[in-house]
Amino acid sequence: MEQELLRGRDVANQLLQLLVHRSNNNDEQGLTLILPLAEDLVHQVLRSFTNTILLLNISNNSNNIDDAIFPIKDLSSSSSPSSCQKHEDLDEACKSFHTNNGRGRYKRKTTAPTWEKDNPILLEDGHAWRKYGQKKTMNSKYLRNYYRCSHKHDEGCPAMKHVQRIQENPPLYRTTYYGHHTCKNTNYYNNEESIILEHESKSSMFLSFNNNNNNIIPILRSTKQEAVELVIHDHHDDHSVATHHQSQLYDHYEVDLEYSRHNVAMLSSSSSSPSCTDDTTVHQFDNIYYYDFGWDLDFDGLACFDHHQDQITMIM
DNA sequence: CGCATTTGACCAGT
DNA sequence: ACTGGTCAAATGCG
Numbered sequence: 001m002e003q004e005l006l007r008g009r010d011v012a013n014q015l016l017q018l019l020v021h022r023s024n025n026n027d028e029q030g031l032t033l034i035l036p037l038a039e040d041l042v043h044q045v046l047r048s049f050t051n052t053i054l055l056l057n058i059s060n061n062s063n064n065i066d067d068a069i070f071p072i073k074d075l076s077s078s079s080s081p082s083s084c085q086k087h088e089d090l091d092e093a094c095k096s097f098h099t100n101n102g103r104g105r106y107k108r109k110t111t112a113p114t115w116e117k118d119n120p121i122l123l124e125d126g127h128a129w130r131k132y133g134q135k136k137t138m139n140s141k142y143l144r145n146y147y148r149c150s151h152k153h154d155e156g157c158p159a160m161k162h163v164q165r166i167q168e169n170p171p172l173y174r175t176t177y178y179g180h181h182t183c184k185n186t187n188y189y190n191n192e193e194s195i196i197l198e199h200e201s202k203s204s205m206f207l208s209f210n211n212n213n214n215n216i217i218p219i220l221r222s223t224k225q226e227a228v229e230l231v232i233h234d235h236h237d238d239h240s241v242a243t244h245h246q247s248q249l250y251d252h253y254e255v256d257l258e259y260s261r262h263n264v265a266m267l268s269s270s271s272s273s274p275s276c277t278d279d280t281t282v283h284q285f286d287n288i289y290y291y292d293f294g295w296d297l298d299f300d301g302l303a304c305f306d307h308h309q310d311q312i313t314m315i316m
Numbered sequence: 317c318g319c320a321t322t323t324g325a326c327c328a329g330t
Numbered sequence: 331a332c333t334g335g336t337c338a339a340a341t342g343c344g
Contacts, residue, residue, distance in 0.1 A: 135334055162335090
């Protein structure tokens with residue numbers, strides 16, 4: 001119950017940050033970008049409440065989850081679940097109670113991966129992972145290793161990943177991520193970890209902007225709890241951190257992230273797909289394209305281009 | 317001793 | 331029946 005409540009509080013904080021940011025950017029593009037995220041966060045908060053109430057009922061009424069009365073109705077589902085088995089939201093909360101001769105039963109995840117990334121070597125990504133299994137898969141001679149966030153139980157962090165070697169020579173490892181970290185990751189900015197940052201992406205900043213020249217949204221959200229201050233000014237300002245160049249073919253943004261100047265993205269002005277530099281690799285997942293920028297200085301970057309909303313999200 | 321990893325069994329989805 | 335995702339006891343390690 002404590003874990004569920006903590007998770008609910010963390011997600012509510014994320015929602016608050018999102019809404020505060022929204023109130024400072026009164027434009028329609030920003031709204032269309034933020035609404036799906038806000039909706040997702042509200043669902044997570046509701047799930048936390050639901051799980052907590054169920055656990056409360058179980059501890060008060062019965063040791064058997066099937067006998068527990070479920071007094072609230074989940075609006076997202078047409079059925080009115082009265083048991084754990086029938087309620088899809090009750091993922092983690094179910095497992096510890098649905099036992100069979102000491103073995104836990106579980107709900108297999110069916111969600112699409114959040115993103116995936118291929119690397120020539122196994123890299124740290126700055127997060128603490130706990131390995132919970134490995135499996136030989138049919139189409140590969142290499143084992144697939146399964147990890148969940150080390151803060152799954154103390155903070156309810158839902159992030160998971162699996163890593164599998166996909167190529168012998170040159171070696172290539174594919175990491176597939178499920179969900180974002182909601183945990184506080186306090187060691188990320190110390191000196192030791194910053195070395196890792198030079199080689200691997202996925203630090204805290206989610207940069208988001210559309211290709212409307214006058215309307216750059218600097219930050220969408222953060223994967224960590226620390227506030228990240230990065231303001232992108234009008235490109236005519238000499239002190240701006242972002243400059244914008246336009247040609248017939250594409251919009252090209254440069255962002256000066258504190259120390260060095262990076263080419264961030266080239267967005268096609270025809271709204272089809274963004275052009276990329278030569279060292280950019282592209283992955284496609286769930287109708288969203290991920291552009292992996294091989295920057296050679298402080299950051300690697302991952303850009304997500306949503307064709308439906310004609311906007312790009314940078315993950316650095 | 318306390319934590320993470322290993323490993324075979326269990327389980328859900330197809 | 332098969333595949334792969336997850337669990338949890340056994341094991342490893344600092």
